Amino acid sequence: MDKYIKxxxxxxxxxxxxxxxxxxxxxxxxxxxxxxxxxxxxxTINWDFLINLPKPVGEKGGGIINGLIGTGIIVLxxxxxxxxxxxxxxxxxxxxxxxxxxxxVGLSVDVLQGIPSIxxxxxxxxxxxxxxxxxxxxxxxxxxxxxxxxxxxxxxEETLKLIPGTIKEAxxxxxxxxYKTILRIILPMGFSGILSGSILSISRVAGETAPLLFTAFxxxxxxxxxxxxMSSLPLLIFNYAGSAYEEWHNLAWGASFVLIMMILxxxxxxxxxxxxxxxxx
Amino acid sequence: xxxxxxxxxxxxxxxxKLHNVLLFEKIFQKGLGLTGIILIIILLSIFITLTxxxxxxxxxxxxxxxxxxxxxxxxxxxxxxxxxxxxxLTSVLALIISTPFAFSTSIFLGEYYxxxxxxxxxxxxxxxxxxxxxxxxxxWGMVVLVPIIRNLELKLHVLPYGVGILTSSIIxxxxxxxxxxxxxxxxxxxxxxxxxxxxYSLGATRFEVIKKVILPYTRSGxxxxxxxxxxxxxxxxxxxxxxxxxxxxxxxxxxSPGNTMxxxxxxxxxxxxxxxxxxxxxxxGLLLFLVTTVINISGRQIIKRYTLR
Numbered sequence: 001m002d003k004y005i006k007x008x009x010x011x012x013x014x015x016x017x018x019x020x021x022x023x024x025x026x027x028x029x030x031x032x033x034x035x036x037x038x039x040x041x042x043x044t045i046n047w048d049f050l051i052n053l054p055k056p057v058g059e060k061g062g063g064i065i066n067g068l069i070g071t072g073i074i075v076l077x078x079x080x081x082x083x084x085x086x087x088x089x090x091x092x093x094x095x096x097x098x099x100x101x102x103x104x105v106g107l108s109v110d111v112l113q114g115i116p117s118i119x120x121x122x123x124x125x126x127x128x129x130x131x132x133x134x135x136x137x138x139x140x141x142x143x144x145x146x147x148x149x150x151x152x153x154x155x156x157e158e159t160l161k162l163i164p165g166t167i168k169e170a171x172x173x174x175x176x177x178x179y180k181t182i183l184r185i186i187l188p189m190g191f192s193g194i195l196s197g198s199i200l201s202i203s204r205v206a207g208e209t210a211p212l213l214f215t216a217f218x219x220x221x222x223x224x225x226x227x228x229x230m231s232s233l234p235l236l237i238f239n240y241a242g243s244a245y246e247e248w249h250n251l252a253w254g255a256s257f258v259l260i261m262m263i264l265x266x267x268x269x270x271x272x273x274x275x276x277x278x279x280x281x
Numbered sequence: 282x283x284x285x286x287x288x289x290x291x292x293x294x295x296x297x298k299l300h301n302v303l304l305f306e307k308i309f310q311k312g313l314g315l316t317g318i319i320l321i322i323i324l325l326s327i328f329i330t331l332t333x334x335x336x337x338x339x340x341x342x343x344x345x346x347x348x349x350x351x352x353x354x355x356x357x358x359x360x361x362x363x364x365x366x367x368x369x370l371t372s373v374l375a376l377i378i379s380t381p382f383a384f385s386t387s388i389f390l391g392e393y394y395x396x397x398x399x400x401x402x403x404x405x406x407x408x409x410x411x412x413x414x415x416x417x418x419x420x421w422g423m424v425v426l427v428p429i430i431r432n433l434e435l436k437l438h439v440l441p442y443g444v445g446i447l448t449s450s451i452i453x454x455x456x457x458x459x460x461x462x463x464x465x466x467x468x469x470x471x472x473x474x475x476x477x478x479x480x481y482s483l484g485a486t487r488f489e490v491i492k493k494v495i496l497p498y499t500r501s502g503x504x505x506x507x508x509x510x511x512x513x514x515x516x517x518x519x520x521x522x523x524x525x526x527x528x529x530x531x532x533x534x535x536x537s538p539g540n541t542m543x544x545x546x547x548x549x550x551x552x553x554x555x556x557x558x559x560x561x562x563x564x565x566g567l568l569l570f571l572v573t574t575v576i577n578i579s580g581r582q583i584i585k586r587y588t589l590r
Contacts, residue, residue, distance in 0.1 A: 012486035019393065022385030027406045029455045033413060033421050089320055092313035105317035107578070108324045114509075114577030115327070115570060116516020118543045122550065122566045123327050126334055146323065153320075177302045179309035207414025210518040210543070214550050234416045238519065241420040249424075256417045263412050 034260070041257020044250050050258075054220060054236070057245050064255045066222050067236035071259075073224065074137050074216055074232055075206050078144035083198045086149045090156025090194070095182060113150035120146055121211040129215060137223070137230035140216030144208060148201040155197025159190040196273040203266035207259055209234035233259045328570070335564035341557050346564060352529040354553070359561040361568075363531045367539035370446050370532060371521060372514035375453035376507060382454075383461035383510070384503070390462070391469030392491060411459035419523030422452045427524070430536075439536045444526035447535045452520045461510040468502030468587065469495060505583035512576040516569055518543040542569050 048063060055062030089109075093102055120143050128139035163186055171181040187194075212218075217229040218239060233255050240252035338346065342359060349360020386407065394400040423444075430451075431443035472495050480490045496503075526538020527548060540548075542565045553559040 008486050008489070012488040015488040015491070016393065019385045019389050022382050023389040023403060026382035026386050026458055027403065027410075030406055030410045030413070032425070033417070034409075036421060036425060037417070085316060085319075088313060088316040092317050096310065096313065101314060101317060104321055108321045110577060110581050111574050112320070112324055114512050114516075114573045116518065116543055116573055118516065118518040118546050119327075119331070119566045119570050122546065122563055123330060125550070126330055126563075149320070177306055179306050182309075203412060207412075207416065209414070209416045210547060213547055217551075234414055234519075237414075237416050237420060238523075241416070241423060241523065252420060256420060259414060260417065263414070264409075267409070267412055 037253065037256050037260055040250070040253035041260075044254035045257060049254050053222065054240070054251055055247070057243075057247065060247065062247070062251060064233065064236055064251065064258065066219060066231040067233040067255055068258070069222060069224065070137065070216065070219070070231040070235075071206060071233045071262075073226060074140045074144060074212070074230060075202055077138065077141035077226065078148060078205065079198065079202055081141065081145040082148035082152060082201070083194075085145075086152030086198075086201075087156050087194050089149070090153040091160060091182065091187070093153065094157045094160035095186070109150050109153050112146070117143075117147060117208055117210040118213075121214045124211065125214040132227075134227075135215060135217035135229040137216050137226040137228065140212045140230065140232070141226070143211035143215050144205045147205050147208065147211060148198075151201040151204065152194070152197050155200070156190065156194050159193025159197070160186060162193075163189050192273055192276075196270045199266050199273070200270045203263045203270070206263055206266070207234055209238050233262075331563060331567040331570055335560050335567050337556050338560035338564040342561070346561070350531055354549075354555070354558050357555070357557055359557075361542070361561075361565060363529060364540050364542045364545050364565065366531055367446065367525065368515060368541040368543070370535070370539065371450050371453055371525065371541055372511055374446065374450035374535065375457060375514050376511055378450060379454035379458050379461065379510070380507060383458050383506075384465060386458070386462045387465035387469050387506075388491060388495075391466045392487075392495065395470055407459050407462050410455065411463075415456065415517065415519040416523075418452050418456055419520035422448060422520060422524045426451060434536055437536075439534070442526055442536070442538050444524050445536050445538045446525065446532050449521045449524040449541075450535070452524055453514050453517055456517060456520060457510040457513050460513050461506045464506035464509060464584070465499075465503050468499045468506065468584070471502075471588065472498050499587075501583050502587040505580045505587070508576055508580040508583070512573045512580065515576070516543055516573050518547050522547045542566075 048061060050063055050068065051065050052061065052063030053066055054064065089105065093105060093109075096102060124139050124143040124146075128142060129135055132139075167185060167189070168181055171185050172178065176184070212232055212235055216232055216235065218235040219229045219231045223230050237252045237255045237259070240248040240255070243249070338359070341357070342349070346359065346361055347365070348362055349358070350362040351358045351360050352363065353359075386403065390400055390403060394403075426448055427443035430445070430448045431441045434441040434443070476494050476498065477490055480494045485493070521541050522544035525540055525544055527540050527544065528538040529540060532539035546562050546565055550559075550562050553562055
């Protein structure tokens with residue numbers, strides 16, 4: 001009997017060790033990847049790298065300015081489309097009573113979230129690139145905007161649902177119409193949640209390559225015309241990573257480093273926003 | 282929507298104002314509903330566009346699209362079987378590799394250390410894992426993982442490609458860990474404490490509680506987590522494209538290069554000349570869309586039923 005109990009304790013301890021071991025092991029890839037990128041990236045990064053165009057093979061130096069500008073423009077336009085629209089849909093889902101329409105909208109959000117990004121690339125190619133006849137940054141922004149919608153909608157819906165009904169009721173009891181209650185009370189209260197959701201979704205799509213392959217397409221030069229093909233950091237990494245040249249690999253490492261730093265920064269901003277502005281009741 | 286009675290003494294002006302407010306109210310509500318409808322329309326048009334544009338391919342190939350194994354754009358011969366197998370093989374292998382890690386991490390975060398410093402560190406690390414771009418995973422895989430796999434292949438006396446099914450599966454496994462962890466952690470932490478306490482009070486060890494209370498209770502939820510991770514893995518494009526070796530033949534074993542549906546689209550879409558070629562690639566996209574949608578909806582339904590319990 002005593003032996004049996006001991007055995008059970010040993011099993012328990014063994015299991016716990018196993019769980020901890022596997023958990024620690026699953027963090028190893030991240031540390032390895034970050035370590036490698038920082039190691040390779042730091043040596044490439046300097047001011048010239050950030051303000052120059054990529055150089056042809058064989059020449060040393062060169063930078064990623066076209067990708068930086070491209071990512072900035074494409075993501076900015078994408079968020080200008082996605083954030084207002086997504087926030088409105090989230091508002092609709094959280095504020096209006098459950099009916100058939102909200103059910104289908106909610107389901108569409110789930111389905112939209114699961115669509116592989118490459119399929120969205122095809123769709124925007126067929127919707128925008130083919131009719132206009134050429135690749136463009138705008139089409140890339142639209143593809144990214146569709147990808148951004150589900151997380152924005154969900155974070156808006158969840159934040160607004162947390163606002164207690166009593167606050168709404170207080171406003172309504174004062175005779176404030178419902179739409180004004182939403183605009184003046186509910187939206188400002190949920191602002192931080194909507195904002196952090198939006199920033200998080202920006203950080204997710206900033207690294208997306210697949211939907212840009214057939215839309216923004218890439219461009220070895222600086223381009224600020226959104227109706228023309230444009231480069232972006234992920235596209236640049238993809239193009240240069242596949243090459244066989246040392247210089248271009250270094251370029252891709254540098255670009256990866258910059259991209260990861262941007263994404264980390266956005267993630268930290270989201271965390272701070274969530275903590276600082278957490279609605280307190 | 283009339284919340285004032287008819288026989289109150291309101292002046293004409295006041296009644297008008299009230300009417301305006303009510304009108305606004307209606308417009309506002311309808312407007313918000315419209316944004317929801319637009320969202321549904323976007324989704325439907327995605328499906329319809331994919332279906333219509335893949336009609337030439339469906340007409341040309343019919344059901345042979347699914348079991349043909351020849352891929353020759355020059356002679357207009359397209360069989361998607363190698364890519365179907367490639368997709369399935371990489372995704373399932375990735376699931377097999379990642380599931381032990383994902384479940385351990387979720388038990389760790391959901392049961393052993395649900396709060397506190399340690400738990401925060403691991404939560405953040407897993408979240409970071411999700412935020413690394415796919416193309417960076419691919420690049421890292423090319424530079425770091427491929428030589429390791431090549432050495433392994435040399436030792437095992439198989440053709441040392443380096444790239445291939447196994448390499449992409451490993452990277453895919455790393456990439457889907459955060460998704461299965463975040464879902465299964467939620468599921469595990471939702472087990473009612475009363476159940477666990479009951480088992481503890483009967484003298485169960487923690488291992489026994491996990492094995493006999495938590496796992497049986499969360500079985501369907503954990504299954505949904507695996508399912509949703511599978512949906513992710515099926516559609517993952519860039520990292521796999523960079524690591525799978527892009528061969529148009531059915532992979533012989535897990536070391537041989539192959540191709541997935543998503544990476545064929547990524548590689549050949551912009552080069553596709555000819556109506557049928559393009560349409561075949563779009564049909565592949567349609568297939569991906571349908572499969573991931575079915576997986577997603579069923580996964581979410583299971584989770585929803587689980588949370589309602």
